[in-house]
Amino acid sequence: xxxxxxxxxxxxxxxxxxxxxxxxxxxxxxxxxxxxxxxxxxxxxxxxxxxxxxxxxxxxxxxxxxxxxxxxxxxxxxxxxxxxxxxxxxxxxxxxxxxxxxxxxxxxxxxxxxxxxxxxxxxxxxxxxxxxxxxxxxxxxxxxxxxxxxxxxxxxxxxxxxxxxxxxxxxxxxxxxxxxxxxxxxxxxxxxxxxxxxxxxxxxxxxxxxxxxxxxxxxxxxxxxxxxxxxxxxxxxxxxxxxxxxxxxxxxxxxxxxxxxxxxxxxxxxxxxxxxxxxxxxxxxxxxxxxxxxxxxxxxxxxxxxxxxxxxxxxxxxxxxxxxxxxxxxxxxxxxxxxxxxxxxxxxxxxxxxxxxxxxxxxxxxxxxxxxxxxxxxxxxxxxxxxxxxxxxxxxxxxxxxxxxxxxxxxxxxxxxxxxxxxxxxxxxxxxxxxxxxxxxxxxxxxxxxxxxxxxxxxxxxxxxxxxxxxxxxxxxxxxxxxxxxxxxxxxxxxxxxxxxxxxxxxxxxxxxxxxxxxxxxxxxxxxxxxxxxxxxxxxxxxxxxxxxxxxxxxxxxxxxxxxxxxxxxxxxxxxxxxxxxxxxxxxxxxxxxxxxxxxxxxxxxxxxxxxxxxxxxxxxxxxxxxxxxxxxxxxxxxxxxxxxxxxxxxxxxxxxxxxxxxxxxxxxxxxxxxxxxxxxxxxxxxxxxxxxxxxxxxxxxxxxxxxxxxxxxxxxxxxxxxxxxxxxxxxxxxxxxxxxxxxxxxxxxxxxxxxxxxxxxxxxxxxxxxxxxxxxxxxxxxxxxxxxxxxxxxxxxxxxxxxxxxxxxxxxxxxxxxxxxxxxxxxxxxxxxxxxxxxxxxxxxxxxxxxx
DNA sequence: AGCACGCCGACT
DNA sequence: GTCGGCGTGCTC
Numbered sequence: 001x002x003x004x005x006x007x008x009x010x011x012x013x014x015x016x017x018x019x020x021x022x023x024x025x026x027x028x029x030x031x032x033x034x035x036x037x038x039x040x041x042x043x044x045x046x047x048x049x050x051x052x053x054x055x056x057x058x059x060x061x062x063x064x065x066x067x068x069x070x071x072x073x074x075x076x077x078x079x080x081x082x083x084x085x086x087x088x089x090x091x092x093x094x095x096x097x098x099x100x101x102x103x104x105x106x107x108x109x110x111x112x113x114x115x116x117x118x119x120x121x122x123x124x125x126x127x128x129x130x131x132x133x134x135x136x137x138x139x140x141x142x143x144x145x146x147x148x149x150x151x152x153x154x155x156x157x158x159x160x161x162x163x164x165x166x167x168x169x170x171x172x173x174x175x176x177x178x179x180x181x182x183x184x185x186x187x188x189x190x191x192x193x194x195x196x197x198x199x200x201x202x203x204x205x206x207x208x209x210x211x212x213x214x215x216x217x218x219x220x221x222x223x224x225x226x227x228x229x230x231x232x233x234x235x236x237x238x239x240x241x242x243x244x245x246x247x248x249x250x251x252x253x254x255x256x257x258x259x260x261x262x263x264x265x266x267x268x269x270x271x272x273x274x275x276x277x278x279x280x281x282x283x284x285x286x287x288x289x290x291x292x293x294x295x296x297x298x299x300x301x302x303x304x305x306x307x308x309x310x311x312x313x314x315x316x317x318x319x320x321x322x323x324x325x326x327x328x329x330x331x332x333x334x335x336x337x338x339x340x341x342x343x344x345x346x347x348x349x350x351x352x353x354x355x356x357x358x359x360x361x362x363x364x365x366x367x368x369x370x371x372x373x374x375x376x377x378x379x380x381x382x383x384x385x386x387x388x389x390x391x392x393x394x395x396x397x398x399x400x401x402x403x404x405x406x407x408x409x410x411x412x413x414x415x416x417x418x419x420x421x422x423x424x425x426x427x428x429x430x431x432x433x434x435x436x437x438x439x440x441x442x443x444x445x446x447x448x449x450x451x452x453x454x455x456x457x458x459x460x461x462x463x464x465x466x467x468x469x470x471x472x473x474x475x476x477x478x479x480x481x482x483x484x485x486x487x488x489x490x491x492x493x494x495x496x497x498x499x500x501x502x503x504x505x506x507x508x509x510x511x512x513x514x515x516x517x518x519x520x521x522x523x524x525x526x527x528x529x530x531x532x533x534x535x536x537x538x539x540x541x542x543x544x545x546x547x548x549x550x551x552x553x554x555x556x557x558x559x560x561x562x563x564x565x566x567x568x569x570x571x572x573x574x575x576x577x578x579x580x581x582x583x584x585x586x587x588x589x590x591x592x593x594x595x596x597x598x599x600x601x602x603x604x605x606x607x608x609x610x611x612x613x614x615x616x617x618x619x620x621x622x623x624x625x626x627x628x629x630x631x632x633x634x635x636x637x638x639x640x641x642x643x644x645x646x647x648x649x650x651x652x653x654x655x656x657x658x659x660x661x662x663x664x665x666x667x668x669x670x671x672x673x674x675x676x677x678x679x680x681x682x683x684x685x686x687x688x689x690x691x692x693x694x695x696x697x698x699x700x701x702x703x704x705x706x707x708x709x710x711x712x713x714x715x716x717x718x719x720x721x722x723x724x725x726x727x728x729x730x731x732x733x734x735x736x737x738x739x740x741x742x743x744x745x746x747x748x749x750x751x752x753x754x755x756x757x758x759x760x761x762x763x764x765x766x767x768x769x770x771x772x773x774x775x776x777x778x779x780x781x782x783x784x785x786x787x788x789x790x791x792x793x794x795x796x797x798x799x800x801x802x803x804x805x806x807x808x809x810x811x812x813x814x815x816x817x818x819x820x821x822x823x824x825x826x827x828x829x830x831x832x833x834x835x836x837x838x839x840x841x842x843x844x845x846x847x848x849x850x851x852x853x
Numbered sequence: 854a855g856c857a858c859g860c861c862g863a864c865t
Numbered sequence: 866g867t868c869g870g871c872g873t874g875c876t877c
Contacts, residue, residue: 003877007854013877033856033876050877141868838872 002045004086014045025064083426092401104157144175199268201241311445313460316470318685339408340391346417349647369395397430407441415447421850458734480688482696527659530613531555534590538578551804612640645683651690661700673707680711739815740849748809754841755797755811792818
């Protein structure tokens, strides 16, 4: 059989099987080098040209874990995103199914003199203090001794991978081998663990008694048994044994009696874990669709019958009721056609509230896949989906790969959201893969957003997607009026100096908040930057503290009293004087949410304030706790980063204030304007949802910027038109497809030369060095070849905008244009054949990147 | 990724 | 003469 292994190698392997061939998509345990690994069977293998073929050790699945449709999708992703198939498959499945074999070590038991003692870490080479050890230990290397000591100091079995990490050593297999052959250690490869399944005892009706006469005859004078049986009947046939005993008082003998008559059976059943199980219930109010909703629904329902329905782009302003449209489509798929559907939602919008809207209609038929699930919980959901018990799957990015049967529709809500792009290999975009999965299944794909990505918008304008619009809010409320407050002139006039509160909360915004407090209404304040200040600068010498691993300034977090790097985990104590010149006069620059919180608390001492950003939501359910307080009216001002901009629906929020709309607008990324516009539009949509109306105030130093102007008038088409124009010269997505190749190394020279060599390699294939010479459009590739690579242009290499990250120096270059097929061939050749120069150099290929930092 | 093998400089 | 630190090529 041909087997895909989760290795960073663009190659598959062939193994021998005795007995029937396992079906494609089944997992197998195979010997690989000196370890055992889990891989996936792809089909019959070709033994031609392979020396010693090794045998499959075990077939781990009775039914393939990867059904044929998902295997085909994985193959497509593997090609398109230039990622080995095994790594792609691993990322589509619950991790328990692929985390593979575990190599364990333990101190050998059979050795005379007992276990080697805990070391007293004598100098290497010195005579051993404990004479009890066998002779063999005398000539161990110091490395081997370290390994042995480490194993001995942890009791029981020790896994190799964590041990190696703890020791900070490279490969420790030579040492392990030496120790095993010296009889000091035992080494064993354990099979993959059984997926964790908890069970409990459940009493379930085995034989139903419908006829009254039979019933009397059966039970006779066994009144308790009859009662118990009737309770079981009333509750659908199954009750947990412990509940029957403890809560209903049926003794073991009553249940035993029923068992003896063959009426019930006591069996172990799996306990399924589901943290969303107790989400708040939502009344199933049957809403009447607006005319716009009704016509969107009609189109979508009609599309379900098409052979190959075109993807639909549903553009509905915030509050226009896109979810109602989704639900109607799902009902059609699930109830009328017996199919299943997948609904993708951005991670932070995946709340019990969101889920409960689907639960209202589909009840237990809804599976939820969420990043906060434990491995076991995820696996539980996955099994139920595969068993066909959950026709509706709601989840974040990876829910797209739910093994549903009869896929009828895929919905991608907030399709413009950047969190749909995976940042590790396979670097897929779930929106794009959703279109592909739906197409492969002949299913309908619905992309929904108030502010579609320009990629989808262009597809809709060009007819590849069908555009559906919900131009009005479902309850007829108007979109809130938006006002701009120019903050350029503030500060000088402010009473407390240039850094004082007046610069942070303009008089206009202060008055507006004050009015809400007086009326008992709520305010949302957005500032898309966490921490207290994004950098700390010495007023004497100008020094700014940077992260030692990344080329970014350290952010001051006042709550923790520390400086943190927002890219890696680095942190250090906050300085009280400049580390360079010793001057104590430090200025805290670059406003963050912590500082706003402080200013707001000082300005409105009576207000109840909640802050929501990644620093206040570290716990698993912290989001829900904070939002619950807002919902119950225990919060007057909710302050936070972009995580408060999505999906919240609180009718008493009548003011949204954007503290500084310019954060992010100047990032060196062609999507900076698009992201700002989306964020402003989204947060604006948080108000005016109830009868109280609403208002939005945007503070900015760039009141004339088109992204802000468009947000003022809620004008998505206008914004899109302008932005599409901005991206024509030089050509950026969506006009061309783009690939970002990032080369990194701990050594800055190696990163630069690695990027140059990689670019040269590709340049030679596509017939050009770089793109600079050509101005204007990217068309007309006269000299540059007309083969499969025609039209592909290379730009760069250059240092990445964040040139150092996690201790690695980074260079990158772009490829753009050409045909998708040509690009795939180019990239595959590159991935398979390009050898980076020696040293620790990594090459990451990011196709259709969403962020270029 | 993780392993073996081979080369080379440093240390005993 | 050995040990340990890389670089290179291969894994069914």
